[in-house]
Amino acid sequence: MRIFKHLMLLFFLLSCSTPKVTYKESLPEKEMRYCLMGDSGNASPAQYAIAKALKKENCDRIFVLGDVIYRDGIKNQNDPDLQKKFIQVYEGLNKNFTLVMGNHDYNGSIKSWKKVSEKYSWVFFPNNYFLQKINDTCFLVLDSNLYSRPLLLTAAFRQMKWINSIKEELEGCRFRIALAHHPYLSPSRSAEGFLKYFYEDKIIGKVNMLVTGHDHILENVGQTKGTQLLISGAGGQYDKRPGYLIIRVSDNLYYQFKEVTE
Numbered sequence: 001m002r003i004f005k006h007l008m009l010l011f012f013l014l015s016c017s018t019p020k021v022t023y024k025e026s027l028p029e030k031e032m033r034y035c036l037m038g039d040s041g042n043a044s045p046a047q048y049a050i051a052k053a054l055k056k057e058n059c060d061r062i063f064v065l066g067d068v069i070y071r072d073g074i075k076n077q078n079d080p081d082l083q084k085k086f087i088q089v090y091e092g093l094n095k096n097f098t099l100v101m102g103n104h105d106y107n108g109s110i111k112s113w114k115k116v117s118e119k120y121s122w123v124f125f126p127n128n129y130f131l132q133k134i135n136d137t138c139f140l141v142l143d144s145n146l147y148s149r150p151l152l153l154t155a156a157f158r159q160m161k162w163i164n165s166i167k168e169e170l171e172g173c174r175f176r177i178a179l180a181h182h183p184y185l186s187p188s189r190s191a192e193g194f195l196k197y198f199y200e201d202k203i204i205g206k207v208n209m210l211v212t213g214h215d216h217i218l219e220n221v222g223q224t225k226g227t228q229l230l231i232s233g234a235g236g237q238y239d240k241r242p243g244y245l246i247i248r249v250s251d252n253l254y255y256q257f258k259e260v261t262e
Contacts, residue, residue, distance in 0.1 A: 022131045022169055023124075032135065033058050037244035038065030038102065038181065038213020040235030041085035045262045047236035048089060050244055053260050055093050057246070061134065062095050065213035065232060066102025066144075066181030073108020077115040087120070098132060098141065099125040102181040102213065106145050129159050131166055137249050138173035140207065144182040147195035156194065163202045175253055176207040183212040183231050185221045203227070208253055211245065218243050218257040230255065
């Protein structure tokens with residue numbers, strides 16, 4: 001049964017995981033402010049405290065860096081956990097959300113998130129990877145899960161091919177920010193094997209920032225070949241204190257971590 005489930009997932013990824021569209025959004029020219037958090041969906045007091053803090057932030061968009069729903073993702077767009085751990089927590093913020101998929105989301109149905117995004121106008125998830133351009137900043141939304149699941153390696157190569165196909169579009173971006181779930185470097189579990197190769201071949205040295213979750217911390221890991229490495233994975237699950245990351249875009253890229261008290 002598990003093999004059948006993986007084969008169905010592979011079919012889904014192969015059939016629709018080569019986006020040909022760059023999703024463009026033009027907003028009024030001003031300093032842009034983006035809020036980013038991962039590992040959030042557990043309906044805990046920490047998740048609600050962060051939602052309350054985000055409501056006060058002037059975020060032009062909120063990015064969820066994977067593990068949107070603990071521990072087993074969602075079965076379908078009507079899953080009770082979707083309402084309990086995502087919709088009810090964030091709908092009142094009146095903010096637009098972009099989603100990245102995490103390993104816990106892969107325990108459920110990834111394709112159901114596309115149906116969620118069709119139902120809720122404030123949720124953006126057209127594919128498991130895509131390019132979202134907001135003014136002159138490009139967010140390269142990646143699926144790092146593909147590089148740790150042997151049955152999905154064909155889809156992993158397709159993502160790499162897709163990145164090659166948008167090189168010209170990326171060159172036209174003033175700032176390039178890659179978003180994924182699994183870190184490249186981390187205090188506890190850095191990328192290995194195929195994922196490490198993917199990051200080093202396609203991302204490191206080619207974008208201004210790589211922002212990930214997975215580790216339940218807020219951490220500046222430093223720079224590698226000009227790419228700033230940031231971890232914001234304390235959006236609900238956390239090791240020390242919950243919180244999120246803010247990236248400001250004006251004449252340059254600026255960032256700060258915000259810790260939240262439950």
